[in-house]
Amino acid sequence: QKEVEQDPGPLSVPEGAIVSLNCTYSNSAFQYFMWYRQYSRKGPELLMYTYSSGNKEDGRFTAQVDKSSKYISLFIRDSQPSDSATYLCAMSATGANNLFFGTGTRLTVIP
Amino acid sequence: GAGVSQSPSNKVTEKGKDVELRCDPISGHTALYWYRQSLGQGLEFLIYFQGNSAPDKSGLPSDRFSAERTGGSVSTLTIQRTQQEDSAVYLCASSLRPLGQPQETQYFGPGTRLLVL
Numbered sequence: 292q293k294e295v296e297q298d299p300g301p302l303s304v305p306e307g308a309i310v311s312l313n314c315t316y317s318n319s320a321f322q323y324f325m326w327y328r329q330y331s332r333k334g335p336e337l338l339m340y341t342y343s344s345g346n347k348e349d350g351r352f353t354a355q356v357d358k359s360s361k362y363i364s365l366f367i368r369d370s371q372p373s374d375s376a377t378y379l380c381a382m383s384a385t386g387a388n389n390l391f392f393g394t395g396t397r398l399t400v401i402p
Numbered sequence: 403g404a405g406v407s408q409s410p411s412n413k414v415t416e417k418g419k420d421v422e423l424r425c426d427p428i429s430g431h432t433a434l435y436w437y438r439q440s441l442g443q444g445l446e447f448l449i450y451f452q453g454n455s456a457p458d459k460s461g462l463p464s465d466r467f468s469a470e471r472t473g474g475s476v477s478t479l480t481i482q483r484t485q486q487e488d489s490a491v492y493l494c495a496s497s498l499r500p501l502g503q504p505q506e507t508q509y510f511g512p513g514t515r516l517l518v519l
Binding site for chain 2: 295297299323325327332333334335336337340379381383386387388389390391392393394395
């Protein structure tokens with residue numbers, strides 16, 4: 292079993308839709324949770340960062356962490372064609388040397 | 403430059419040849435990481451450098467893989483006797499401080515796309 296599981300999609304939605312992306316994990320030591328966005332032929336870029344449980348909102352993006360269920364989510368409101376990319380969840384534990392990534396979900400927002 | 407840079411952008415090589423991939427981290431970042439991204443596999447951790455400490459090599463898949471970081475800045479990932487299964491995107495990242503601390507995360511370069519024929 293992988294430490295981080297993420298549905299690879301692909302996911303296609305019409306412009307303006309609400310998008311929900313999710314990851315589950317097995318390591319209860321994970322404390323730091325991130326979402327990265329990766330455009331084609333580019334490196335991942337940090338989108339959202341959350342520490343421990345709770346919600347965080349930044350513009351059209353909301354990240355949620357439920358540590359009791361070992362489940363994290365990213366919501367995108369009013370999705371735009373420019374949101375079309377692969378979204379990767381990542382997480383780490385205190386003192387960890389690296390991030391553990393999901394496989395990424397490929398999102399296409401259709402104009 | 404403000405970001406992490408990597409070279410070459412693309413590399414095509416023949417099976418059995420050695421390749422070197424270069425990473426220039428963000429200036430002042432003490433930690434440097436190499437990952438491998440294969441199709442449908444997500445990012446796989448390879449190696450981690452922190453300051454002058456011994457690197458964490460726990461993710462290197464075989465002894466054909468090695469990496470150096472000179473002067474606490476530039477890093478080179480070397481793959482000897484390349485195999486077709488080494489074909490992937492090799493990503494470098496850096497962070498100001500070690501991970502596992504509040505608000506600390508990694509900044510990635512654009513990657514080197516390696517194709518072994």
